[in-house]
Amino acid sequence: MGMAETSIPQALARAAGHGGSLTVLDAAMRPARLSLRELDERAAAVATGLRRAGVAPGDRVCVLAPTSPRMLLALFGLWRLGAVAVMLPHERRGDAGEARAFLAHRVAVAGATALLTDRAPEVRALLAGSPADGPASEVPDGFRVLDLDEAAAGVTGPPPPVPEADRLGMLQFTSGTTGTSKAVPVRQGQLVGNVLTCMEVLGMRPGHTYVSWLPFYHDMGIVSVAGLLAQGVHAVVLPTENFLRRPSCWMETVSTWRAEITAAPDSAYRLAAKAQQLRPAALDLSRLRVAINGAEAVTADIVDETLRVLGTSGMPAASLCPTYGMAETTLVVSAAGADRPVRVLGPEEGPAGGDGYPRPARPLVSCGRPLPGTGVSVRSADGRELPEGHIGEVQVCGPGVTDGYWRGPGAPPDTAGVLADGRLRTGDLGFLYEGELYVCGRIKDMIIAGGRNLYPEDYEIAADGVPGVRPGQVIAFSLPDTERMVVVAEGMGGEESLRRTARELFDRLRTTVQHAPAEVVVVRAATLPKTSSGKKRRGACRELYLSGGLQVVSGAR
Template identity: 30%
Template sequence: MTGLLGWLDRPDERRGIRFAEPDGSWRLWSYAELATLVRRYAAALRDAGVGAGDVVSIVETTGPRFVGLLFGSMVAGAAASPVAPPPPFGDRERWAGHLRGVLRASAPRLVVHDPALSLVAEVCAGEGVPAYDGEGLLTGAVADRRTPEPAGLALVQFTSGSSGLVRGVRVHHQALAATVAGIQRWLRMTPDDPTASWLPVHHDMGLVGCLLAPVATGSDLWLMSPGDFVRRPVRYLECFGLRGARLTAMPAFGLDHIVRRVPRAALAGMDFSGWRAVIVGAERIRPALLTEFARFTAPHGLRRAALLPAYGLAEATLSVTGVPLDTGWRTVTVEQGAVVGCGRPLADARVTVVDDDGRAVADGTVGEIVVRGPAVAAGYLPADADGTASGTRLADGELRTGDAGFLDDGELFVLGRLGDGVKVRGRMLLAEDVEATATAACGAPAGRITALLGQVGDAPRVVLLLVRPEPGWLPAARAAAEAVAEGVPVTALVVPPGVVARTSSGKPRRRLMWQDHLAGRLAATVPTAVPVAP
């Protein structure tokens, strides 16, 4: 047995996953212990009726149960479908609606959930889907030594994306294995290269890049929850500066959070010289942020070339392009400003940029990014969904991403979502352009200003959402947005943080919020909104 499940036949008793504990300590689960847990879950799932071709929905927080259920589902011959748990202070009914959509799309054989999440059981009962708590399912289960050769569907990755539409991406074992092998080659991963991550384990970057790849490699892994990272980012940095981790990945807002929340004095005694790779993806990256993070960590040994901008999406299993090790990232200045390169194709991907008629365009010409290759997913759930409404389409092995970008000397430069833009005087104005310009004009932290673009009748409009703005931000942001939008009317609203809906990777769900704005729901949820322009 090799590849994704090979570690189960020869689990290492010395290496494994260290899970962050609430008291600040780390609990090591060796790969030998995890292999036993995986086999117990595989047996328990089979006893509950799970078989080849089934889907198992997993609603668990970061921890050994999640790992046991993820691999246990695969060993049982089923596809694992990780689902994000409800946020601690989020809208329970909205999340319940999301879960109902997931269950109807994937038709799982059963759902396994954290024992503390009673809402999951309530929703499942209403949908007629069997639900088990993760502890109770193991009662009486004995480790099953059978490990079938991986085949068929491995994962169903549910992503609401920036559009707010729930889509189940079907990932076969071959695509998953191709992605993991591509990441291993890209980062030159060996069992001696520990990874540390705070990313949510139900999201493709955290799941595939920072859990499956290290486990398949047999390397140590330090695993925190996103909440752990937000509360104490220095604990995450200690994994690299004091404990020897070398590899990681995160969205750009993670770099911003570290730079703004970690005092320089807190890095005393840390050595980042062995930190080989910081993959940065999931959203458009500001060159200034990469530079700022590099300067922040350089006195402790992190090399600029360790920052690796990348591009990927769930429909490509995860990774599409990435900056090669030891080369350093670069920028190209275009009409939209300085754009960070996201590297070259990974995992044998073939990347082209096409015009509105699907014809490949010349280097430097903006168009839609199209991907082919062994890691492209098989399609969506339900089976008749094509993703067209979300702007991303999968058909016959071709992935039309719905993202705008261009190629330069073989490297991909990503600009943003085509569906989040409007045409202004013959050119495409993207929400990311407006947002970046407004944020830079104010010197605001990442995520505090969000731009929404759309049509009101036949006329384009811009809406800026400002979260806890400082004095002077509001007029500066509006003026900057008006300048880049070339006369398109701009409305600015001051909103509380919870109003800005985001995906699990931190990207704004712009089209969902635009629809709320048009329907008056956005303003209705913000009674204290301060309009700046009609």
């Protein structure tokens, strides 16, 4: 596949001569700043130390640590060495047995030789397990847990050779919304090139300031920071935990640092707008030029709420830029330009759909035009390219498309069912209209009821408007081998109010959507299954429903 002709270290060294910096905020929002020249020099020292510790170019090295200067130095040190970064979610996942199994599995899939962490003794003990558990058999022989502080300190000495653009830069695990998460191999040149193209399309420039709270185990988090720094942008990074505890800190940071660029998923903009409504802060968002909205479905109501609430603080209407992309395309496939307000098609506007799939019953947000050099086509189940306005599978080709799924060192990537004649089969349904891409939903998530194809998102968005339902915390799915569907919603309030919520939700859906659900279930807050990046896992929710594993408070049918 094509890509930029520079690796991350090559681009960083070039950008260092034109300014740019990395600022990392701690839990108390205190800044630690590195110029790009300092970052380049210290990354070389880290690479030298890692090589001395036995890490070789091409080795997969897991990184398990929260956002901090030392974590970022280790990350750029891995890239400087030519090693492959494998970023892992650092939050504890369930009990020790679950955390151990998750960590051992990721290490084994990556074929990792080492892991860098800020809590090395704890991780060593976790992987060793208890005598009753037996050894973590999935962890390869010779695997080492390295201390992040020691690695980030670096050592003096001749640095290793600078890697080229075709060197593998990271293994990015997919979100796993419809199945098991898979590892996607991404080359350094793709990390640089995809962001460079986005900058050109969206009018971002060296010297602009970018604010991000996104976790580095998420593709939007790691690719955006790496790619923008490599182009001479000032990056201001705050801990993900700060945003999760207090969503208002995101736009406060954008305002304080006078940022021109930021990025986040759709649901994060909802949280930022809600926070500003509840506790209005004196924000100045007038310098914001590019507010990328991606990584999950972009919804018209959140676009409207974001611009209505944050617009009073100066956020320009044209700054919100919906995008479409995924780990398998490095990051971005298409982007709405930052030169006009977001385009939204109502259910009765634009094309009516076709080729067996109905037009969704909700407004659809344009994800803009494909990036230059990237081709997007919409195809039927038998591979025919469909005309404009017809709904089918979105397929992508271009320099950002990766080679397939990782199967281990030396093995060719797995392309079965993924690549068709050089095109990535995304598994998403959508259509092109006047040159712009509109995404309808996931093929695997489609509901068949009453002999019709239905979109779960139509039900989930309709449910959001019912009092007592936690916004964005609704999952709809069909039951296997039946034409029955179920809607599960997280509720707010006591048991009596939740029973009332279930009845009101059932009545709302029965009268506002195409086909009434067989059952509505209200569960306790924060119990719906999500991916590590916060995406809904509809299949997992279905399994919990069938096995009785949901924390049900009330229901209606």
